[in-house]
Amino acid sequence: MRDTLVRADPRSVRQKPGRSQLIRAAVVTVLLLFTLFALPQLLSLYYIDTMTQVAVYSMVTLALGVLAGRVGLVSLGQVAVLAIGAWVAARLLFATTQPYPVILLEAGLITMVAGVVTGLPALRLRGLYLALITLMLAGAITVVLATVNFPNGGHGFLGYNGSLVHIPPIRRPSIASNDPAYFRYAVVVAILMFLLVLAHIKTKPGRAWAAIRQSEPAALAAGINITLYKLWALALASFITGVAGGVLAGAVHYLYSIGFPTQDSITLLAVTLMGGVYSMWGAVVAALLYQFLPALLNNWGVSADWLTILFGLGVLQVLTTAPAGLADQVPRDLARLGRLLRRRLPQSQGQTK
Amino acid sequence: MIEVEGLTVRYGGVTSLDDMNLTFEQGTCGLIGPNGAGKTTFFNVLSGFVRPAAGTVRAFGVDLLSMAHFRRARWGVRRTFQTEQAIEELSVFDNVAMVHEHSRLGASTRRSDVLDAIGFTGLDADAKTPDARVRTLTAGQRRLVEVARAVVGRPRLVLLDEPAAGLPEAETSHLGEVIRAIPEHTGALTILVDHDMSLVSACCATTAVLDFGKLIASGPTAAVLRNDDVIRAYLGVA
Numbered sequence: 367m368r369d370t371l372v373r374a375d376p377r378s379v380r381q382k383p384g385r386s387q388l389i390r391a392a393v394v395t396v397l398l399l400f401t402l403f404a405l406p407q408l409l410s411l412y413y414i415d416t417m418t419q420v421a422v423y424s425m426v427t428l429a430l431g432v433l434a435g436r437v438g439l440v441s442l443g444q445v446a447v448l449a450i451g452a453w454v455a456a457r458l459l460f461a462t463t464q465p466y467p468v469i470l471l472e473a474g475l476i477t478m479v480a481g482v483v484t485g486l487p488a489l490r491l492r493g494l495y496l497a498l499i500t501l502m503l504a505g506a507i508t509v510v511l512a513t514v515n516f517p518n519g520g521h522g523f524l525g526y527n528g529s530l531v532h533i534p535p536i537r538r539p540s541i542a543s544n545d546p547a548y549f550r551y552a553v554v555v556a557i558l559m560f561l562l563v564l565a566h567i568k569t570k571p572g573r574a575w576a577a578i579r580q581s582e583p584a585a586l587a588a589g590i591n592i593t594l595y596k597l598w599a600l601a602l603a604s605f606i607t608g609v610a611g612g613v614l615a616g617a618v619h620y621l622y623s624i625g626f627p628t629q630d631s632i633t634l635l636a637v638t639l640m641g642g643v644y645s646m647w648g649a650v651v652a653a654l655l656y657q658f659l660p661a662l663l664n665n666w667g668v669s670a671d672w673l674t675i676l677f678g679l680g681v682l683q684v685l686t687t688a689p690a691g692l693a694d695q696v697p698r699d700l701a702r703l704g705r706l707l708r709r710r711l712p713q714s715q716g717q718t719k
Numbered sequence: 720m721i722e723v724e725g726l727t728v729r730y731g732g733v734t735s736l737d738d739m740n741l742t743f744e745q746g747t748c749g750l751i752g753p754n755g756a757g758k759t760t761f762f763n764v765l766s767g768f769v770r771p772a773a774g775t776v777r778a779f780g781v782d783l784l785s786m787a788h789f790r791r792a793r794w795g796v797r798r799t800f801q802t803e804q805a806i807e808e809l810s811v812f813d814n815v816a817m818v819h820e821h822s823r824l825g826a827s828t829r830r831s832d833v834l835d836a837i838g839f840t841g842l843d844a845d846a847k848t849p850d851a852r853v854r855t856l857t858a859g860q861r862r863l864v865e866v867a868r869a870v871v872g873r874p875r876l877v878l879l880d881e882p883a884a885g886l887p888e889a890e891t892s893h894l895g896e897v898i899r900a901i902p903e904h905t906g907a908l909t910i911l912v913d914h915d916m917s918l919v920s921a922c923c924a925t926t927a928v929l930d931f932g933k934l935i936a937s938g939p940t941a942a943v944l945r946n947d948d949v950i951r952a953y954l955g956v957a
Contacts, residue, residue, distance in 0.1 A: 589792035
């Protein structure tokens with residue numbers, strides 16, 4: 367039977383990047399160059415700080431996207447994981463003189479271990495129960511952090527001294543001590559995290575996650591160790607969030623447990639869903655919604671409380687009309703609009719003649 | 720060769736497989752019976768999705784039940800599903816490659832093995848299909864993707880759960896050709912569950928019949944299909 371079939375030339379399969387892939391790569395490169403070099407020149411310090419936060423939270427929403435979009439695990443505790451990363455990085459930054467990238471790596475790895483250990487029992491659960499467990503775990507971590515406090519240059523294991531009058535700021539890398547430079551630094555770290563996720567998605571773990579999300583029986587039938595790959599996703603998400611915590615520590619200089627409320631995890635999941643959990647652009651859109659939009663409203667004198675309503679409506683809109691989020695919906699609808707205009711324009715030109 | 724002895728599966732108070740004893744030697748073998756007879760449960764036991772209450776299953780001399788489910792697939796137990804389960808967001812190539820990369824086979828032959836499996840099912844008749852995402856394929860092509868996943872590398876046991884369900888005649892005919900060629904192409908013992916008796920007759924030299932979890936007949940397909948118990952329980956009188 368095989369001889370009667372016209373076989374595809376094996377060399378032609380999966381070898382050449384398509385034209386659309388090249389265009390996409392060019393667009394991404396231009397956007398990144400603009401973000402790194404032009405944006406800090408164009409923005410005020412207020413918006414540079416805001417965009418640094420966008421870079422930080424794009425990593426957190428990226429991690430949430432890995433969990434929810436790739437494996438189907440819903441986490442309502444990501445802000446607590448971010449707090450762990452920030453705590454570890456702050457402690458190491460006060461206690462050691464290690465280079466900043468090493469600190470970020472250590473913060474990511476320690477958060478990864480903490481995330482996997484706390485998330486391990488939750489792996490047997492799915493859906494609502496998993497979300498509830500992660501929320502409760504986040505609550506517990508927030509309570510512990512409120513008790514031990516963030517390091518402020520004190521001594522001992524916790525590095526906190528409540529009687530300090532002059533609290534030293536958490537240091538930044540020497541090459542990125544001012545705000546524009548630190549923004550660039552945060553963007554570069556975020557790019558590395560996005561590349562890390564991309565490297566996973568395009569290879570063996572990404573295929574295994576796709577199988578697990580669609581059908582666990584099909585994944586098992588393909589020989590995929592589901593527990594291992596779920597743990598892998600959890601470890602990757604925790605690592606990225608831990609690194610984001612490290613970048614956040616340097617960005618804000620001072621950390622307080624009140625800055626990591628448990629309910630922020632819910633908002634974070636909402637914006638991640640709105641941005642789109644299946645695409646990496648969705649993480650960027652989500653971070654802009656989460657950090658840039660409140661800053662913009664604040665600058666205009668509008669209360670950020672309106673965002674709670676806006677995000678509620680946004681999630682409703684996304685869940686009913688665009689499960690892949692704004693990152694998928696907006697380009698698709700713009701393309702439709704373009705086609706519609708192209709169809710209408712020749713007609714109207716014909717009528718005027 | 721697969722030898723099943725005293726296999727019993729219970730879901731609460733319901734006995735889905737009742738002291739099943741069965742031996743399939745080689746080639747493509749049929750497993751038929753009315754809905755709820757226990758055919759898919761039998762496949763689920765072989766795949767490791769269901770733990771039996773009693774019994775043993777030996778495949779090519781190996782105690783299958785002692786293996787973890789995902790290890791069974793790596794060892795060579797492959798299957799398709801009643802409701803087709805090809806991974807929609809991946810390409811045809813990646814769907815098949817995924818099975819290969821989780822098997823015990825090395826990466827050096829992956830590309831050629833995957834293309835060979837895709838070619839075996841005829842999915843490469845259009846050169847663009849291997850790179851196409853599964854969600855863009857027809858129902859028949861998606862069934863073939865599942866078959867390609869089941870035959871890639873070195874399967875030992877290929878379980879096909881109603882692969883022709885809902886397919887038009889032309890696609891069923893092509894699928895039948897593919898199924899008949901599996902044992903020769905891969906050396907695997909193939910078990911076909913289907914309600915299409917012409918497909919079972921065309922593909923299977925040996926067939927077993929389940930009814931209410933009990934094996935009521937087994938042997939050469941033509942003889943089994945003439946068996947009075949089988950006609951009474953499943954086929955009906957024309």
